[in-house]
Amino acid sequence: MRPGDRFERVESSGEPVVAGRWPRIGCDCADALAQVQPEDPVYFDDGRLAAKVTDAAMGARAECVMLNKGAHVVDAVRTLDDILRRMQLHRSKKRPLLRALRSWNRSSRRPAVDPDDHHVFVSMGCAAENLVQAARAHGLLAAPSFDATRERVHVALSPAAAQASPLFQAIASRQCTRGDYDGPPLAREDLALLQAAGTSGGARLWLLMTDRPAMEQALESIVQGHTAQPADPVFVSELKSWIRFNPGDAVHTRDGLFSLSSGNPSIPTWLGERAFGRFFTAQGESDQIARQPRSSAGVAVFVGAMADKAHWVEVGRAYERFALQATALGIRNAFLNQPVEVAAVRSPFAAALGLPGQRPDLVVRFGRGPTMPRSLRRPVDAVLV
Ligand SMILES: Cc1cc2nc3c(=O)[nH]c(=O)nc-3n(C[C@H](O)[C@H](O)[C@H](O)COP(=O)(O)O)c2cc1C
Numbered sequence: 001m002r003p004g005d006r007f008e009r010v011e012s013s014g015e016p017v018v019a020g021r022w023p024r025i026g027c028d029c030a031d032a033l034a035q036v037q038p039e040d041p042v043y044f045d046d047g048r049l050a051a052k053v054t055d056a057a058m059g060a061r062a063e064c065v066m067l068n069k070g071a072h073v074v075d076a077v078r079t080l081d082d083i084l085r086r087m088q089l090h091r092s093k094k095r096p097l098l099r100a101l102r103s104w105n106r107s108s109r110r111p112a113v114d115p116d117d118h119h120v121f122v123s124m125g126c127a128a129e130n131l132v133q134a135a136r137a138h139g140l141l142a143a144p145s146f147d148a149t150r151e152r153v154h155v156a157l158s159p160a161a162a163q164a165s166p167l168f169q170a171i172a173s174r175q176c177t178r179g180d181y182d183g184p185p186l187a188r189e190d191l192a193l194l195q196a197a198g199t200s201g202g203a204r205l206w207l208l209m210t211d212r213p214a215m216e217q218a219l220e221s222i223v224q225g226h227t228a229q230p231a232d233p234v235f236v237s238e239l240k241s242w243i244r245f246n247p248g249d250a251v252h253t254r255d256g257l258f259s260l261s262s263g264n265p266s267i268p269t270w271l272g273e274r275a276f277g278r279f280f281t282a283q284g285e286s287d288q289i290a291r292q293p294r295s296s297a298g299v300a301v302f303v304g305a306m307a308d309k310a311h312w313v314e315v316g317r318a319y320e321r322f323a324l325q326a327t328a329l330g331i332r333n334a335f336l337n338q339p340v341e342v343a344a345v346r347s348p349f350a351a352a353l354g355l356p357g358q359r360p361d362l363v364v365r366f367g368r369g370p371t372m373p374r375s376l377r378r379p380v381d382a383v384l385v
Pocket residue numbers: 118119120122123126174175176177178256257258335336337338374375
């Protein structure tokens with residue numbers, strides 16, 4: 001067998017068989033054969049797959065899979081090769097490890113609005129929480145932890161009773177809804193569910209709801225942040241590059257901010273790029289900025305227990321649970337992050353909330369109202385590493 005060859009013909013108990021190896025096999029275990037005999041699950045005879053493909057996939061746990069001779073052994077080897085190739089991506093040494101998911105890449109960083117990658121780590125938390133909910137629905141308990149050295153979230157999975165929670169069922173329909181809402185206060189029970197969903201050991205949730213004076217105070221900071229952002233040309237050009245001006249743009253990239261989702265018209269890209277600076281001004285959207293929180297049932301502020309990447313991930317998880325719970329209750333939400341994105345506004349905003357010296361992470365309005373056109377999502381294959 002040449003180095004790199006993945007299959008060889010070997011003799012075992014006098015029977016010719018084909019053994020599959022794969023290149024990363026460790027020297028210490030190269031000689032140990034985990035034999036799979038005819039009565040075992042991974043067995044191909046006469047070209048018929050005599051066992052389920054999932055069983056064949058379990059062969060990836062063995063150091064060697066042996067196939068008995070047969071007229072169609074070549075086809076069987078091909079099939080097994082394909083299965084083992086893919087399964088190898090789900091293992092690290094002897095440990096079962098699902099393939100990594102890339103929730104962002106360097107090109108999606110936005111240094112003007114997010115110089116310390118705060119939103120990047122919050123987004124990773126959002127993705128991790130979706131995974132937690134989906135895993136549970138499929139009979140797995142998922143425990144995410146943040147690896148600060150590699151800046152990754154690891155998710156340990158262990159068997160548990162399958163439970164398709166309302167949060168899981170809301171994953172596909174959750175969206176940011178950037179239109180006006182209907183205003184009336186929410187039922188006490190709904191607020192309690194939102195509060196519980198958005199709170200954990202790592203993140204707290206401030207609900208500025210029926211308290212209109214508190215909301216007006218938050219609005220002052222939102223307007224201050226909103227006024228500062230268009231004055232920064234780097235911010236404006238960064239935001240412009242993030243806008244998808246029409247459905248063609250949105251389908252092409254499947255990311256960014258789709259203009260129809262923000263209540264803006266669909267226009268040709270060349271026109272959008274030329275006109276953006278003229279329309280995106282502090283004055284241009286100020287009516288909308290004041291109207292939207294006032295049309296909401298409340299404003300939520302998420303605050304991590306500490307201001308570091310691990311806690312930003314926790315904040316993302318808390319926000320995602322909040323948003324999924326809101327979706328399950330038919331409640332809309334959208335971000336109003338200006339007071340946490342503009343550094344000069346953030347500290348006074350924290351102090352006004354009674355959180356001096358702390359870093360508020362996210363500002364979100366919520367309430368009942370109509371849906372809007374959705375942002376597109378990427379297919380799973382596009383985010384598998
Ligand atoms: C950490 C974080 C910060 C965000 N900040 C804003 C924001 O300031 N304004 C906004 O309109 N959307 C904001 N978004 C929403 C994203 O633009 C939105 O999630 C994305 O376009 C996908 O759309 P969807 O959530 O409707 O599926 C933020 C999302 C995250 C995770």
